[in-house]
Amino acid sequence: MRLQYKNTVFVIAAFVIVSASFFVGFYSGIAYNMTDERSLPINTTDGMPESVDFSMFWKVWHMVEDNYVSIDTVDEQQMVWGAISGLVSSLGDPYSVFFPPKENKYFESEIRGNFEGVGMEIGIRDDVLTIIAPLKGTPAGRAGLLASDKIIKIDETSSAGLSVDEAVDLIRGEKGSTVTFVIFREGKSEPFTVSLVRDVIDIPTIETKKRDDGIFVITLYSFSAQSPDLFRNALREFVESGDDKLVLDLRNNPGGYLDAAVDMASWFLPIGDVVVQESFRNSSHDLVHRSRGYDIFNDSLKFVILINEGSASASEIMAGALSEHGKAILVGERSFGKGSVQELLPVTDTTSLKVTVAKWLTPNGVSISENGLTPEIDVSFTQDDFEAGRDPQMDKAIETLKGM
Numbered sequence: 001m002r003l004q005y006k007n008t009v010f011v012i013a014a015f016v017i018v019s020a021s022f023f024v025g026f027y028s029g030i031a032y033n034m035t036d037e038r039s040l041p042i043n044t045t046d047g048m049p050e051s052v053d054f055s056m057f058w059k060v061w062h063m064v065e066d067n068y069v070s071i072d073t074v075d076e077q078q079m080v081w082g083a084i085s086g087l088v089s090s091l092g093d094p095y096s097v098f099f100p101p102k103e104n105k106y107f108e109s110e111i112r113g114n115f116e117g118v119g120m121e122i123g124i125r126d127d128v129l130t131i132i133a134p135l136k137g138t139p140a141g142r143a144g145l146l147a148s149d150k151i152i153k154i155d156e157t158s159s160a161g162l163s164v165d166e167a168v169d170l171i172r173g174e175k176g177s178t179v180t181f182v183i184f185r186e187g188k189s190e191p192f193t194v195s196l197v198r199d200v201i202d203i204p205t206i207e208t209k210k211r212d213d214g215i216f217v218i219t220l221y222s223f224s225a226q227s228p229d230l231f232r233n234a235l236r237e238f239v240e241s242g243d244d245k246l247v248l249d250l251r252n253n254p255g256g257y258l259d260a261a262v263d264m265a266s267w268f269l270p271i272g273d274v275v276v277q278e279s280f281r282n283s284s285h286d287l288v289h290r291s292r293g294y295d296i297f298n299d300s301l302k303f304v305i306l307i308n309e310g311s312a313s314a315s316e317i318m319a320g321a322l323s324e325h326g327k328a329i330l331v332g333e334r335s336f337g338k339g340s341v342q343e344l345l346p347v348t349d350t351t352s353l354k355v356t357v358a359k360w361l362t363p364n365g366v367s368i369s370e371n372g373l374t375p376e377i378d379v380s381f382t383q384d385d386f387e388a389g390r391d392p393q394m395d396k397a398i399e400t401l402k403g404m
Contacts, residue, residue, distance in 0.1 A: 057083070081351070089163060093356050094124035095342050097165045101350040106172055107165070117172045118179060118196045120145060121254035121312070122164060123338060129159040129167055132336050133252035133310030136204055136221060139196040144386055145183070147252055147310030147336075152191055153182035165354075173198045185383065206230045210241050215401055217394075219249040223256025223314035228263040235267055235296075245302040245401040251332060251393070255313025258289070265318050266292040268303070268327045274363040275321045278341060281357075302404040303328040304397040307375055312336035313360075320362040320373050330375035331397045339368025 048054060061079070065071055081100040088098045099107055119138020120131050129151040134140040151159050154170045162170075171179055180195045204221040211217065216238045220227070238246060255261075258276075265275045271293025278287040305319045305328045316335045322328040341358040360368045379396045 084347075088353065088355070091356075093340075094164050095340055096355045097163055097353075098347070099165070099352045099354065103165055103169055104350060104352050106168065107352070107354070116175050116198055117168075117201050118198055119201045121310070122151065122167060122171075123312070123336065124164060125336070129162060129164075131310075132312050132338070133254040135201065135252070138201055139199055143194055143196055144383075145194065146185065146381075146383065146386070147308055148186065150184040151181055152184055153180075155180050175199050187383065206234055208234045208237050210237070210243065211398075213398070213402070214243050215245040215247060215398055216241055216243045217247045217249060220253055220315075222253060223260040223264075223318075225257055225260070227256065227260040231260075231264045231267075239296075244300055245404070247304050247306060247394070247397050247401065248328070249306045249394070250311045250315040250319055251306050251308040252310035253312070253315040254310065254336075255315055255338065258314065258317070261314040261317045262289045263292065265321045267294045267296055268301075268322055269293070269325055270295045273321075273325055276317045276363070277361040277365065278358045279361055279367075285358075287358075301327075302401050304400055305330050306332045306393055306397055307335045307373060308333040308381065308393070309336055309372075311373075312338035316368045316373050317360060317362075320366070320368065323373070323376070324363045329377065329400060330373060331377045331400060332375050332379055332393045333381070334374050334378075335368075335372035337369055337372030339370075339372075 064074075064079075068074065078100075081098070085098045085100075088096050097103075118140045119135040120140035121133045121135070123130055123132045125148075131140075131145055131147055131149040131151065133147050134143075134145045151167070153159060154162075154167060157170055159167060173179060175198055177198050178195055179198060180193060182191050182193055184191045203224065205224050205227055206221065207219040209217040209219075218231070218234045218238070220231070262275045269275070269291035271291055273291040275289045275291055277289070280286055303322070305322060307315065307319050307330055311319065311332075312335065316337070316339065319328070319330055319335070323330050339360040340356045341360065342354045343357045345353045345355065347353055362368065362373075377396060377400060379393045381391070381393050384390075385392055
């Protein structure tokens with residue numbers, strides 16, 4: 001049966017989508033600057049809180065200068081950066097990080113969408129460094145690393161106590177060099193070792209597939225600045241295929257631009273429907289992001305979204321909105337639960353601060369950070385499935401669509 005839709009294919013082809021500079025999980029301090037009069041320039045003590053005794057800091061500083069055996073080899077600027085990093089890490093938030101020059105350069109390269117490394121998104125879950133999503137076609141993906149694998153060691157460094165960005169600094173490196181991980185995987189009795197050769201990582205975006213059984217599959221790997229245009233084209237392929245059953249595969253999609261998630265959800269929602277809410281410390285700053293109302297499909301659309309523990313951030317925003325508005329059924333495993341917003345603030349020309357400023361809430365007000373998204377149909381994907389080339393989650397999505 002050919003899918004009925006509200007507007008013609010030409011509307012999809014002609015509609016111009018403009019991506020804003022909002023990255024899910026962080027804002028540019030220029031695009032959305034939340035600093036105020038309390039912000040301090042470098043090398044000043046003006047505005048220090050009266051309730052804090054800073055004399056201890058300077059006492060320790062001088063004790064180090066007077067007593068540390070290798071003080072002649074210590075860079076005092078590195079000491080300052082270390083102190084600032086310690087300040088930020090005391091927040092207990094793995095997503096709030098100070099970037100010294102080297103780390104700041106790495107972060108900027110990641111935003112641009114290509115870098116040298118092994119191709120996996122990592123995060124902190126239950127205080128353990130965890131793989132959120134291995135990217136398809138990268139060293140991590142080809143080696144069979146899975147979402148929710150725990151990283152115990154990176155080369156000779158224990159991951160205990162490492163921030164995400166400290167771990168990234170250890171994992172990144174020149175193309176052709178090797179990095180070794182000790183991995184713990186649930187269901188295995190012992191940790192195992194994996195050595196990966198670093199490569200240039202180009203973050204993939206989207207693939208489409210028209211199946212012979214009348215089901216169309218869109219696989220989305222990231223919410224990049226180009227994703228809205230690519231997704232629009234994928235939907236045009238879907239409509240032109242004559243199919244009325246759609247699978248959107250968001251497994252191992254670690255997220256990306258907020259604007260992309262809102263725009264893409266708008267193809268399925270009427271204008272004004274809530275896509276996601278942002279809850280700030282000061283409720284007067286709270287924001288609601290609503291559908292732009294492209295809404296080209298009517299109720300004949302049969303729609304399943306696949307998620308797993310590698311679905312995070314923008315993936316959770318889009319999947320949560322379409323599920324709660326009754327547009328799609330979620331199949332797979334509980335998502336990662338990356339539901340906080342970071343703002344990127346310049347400190348100097350070569351350093352920056354990434355700090356959590358808000359939390360994402362679904363249209364129904366559910367915090368994504370708390371437990372992630374729970375699919376309506378829970379289906380696991382095991383190591384045995386991977387090695388045997390099986391995909392029980394996709395199989396269940398197809399079965400569900402055929403039964404609708």
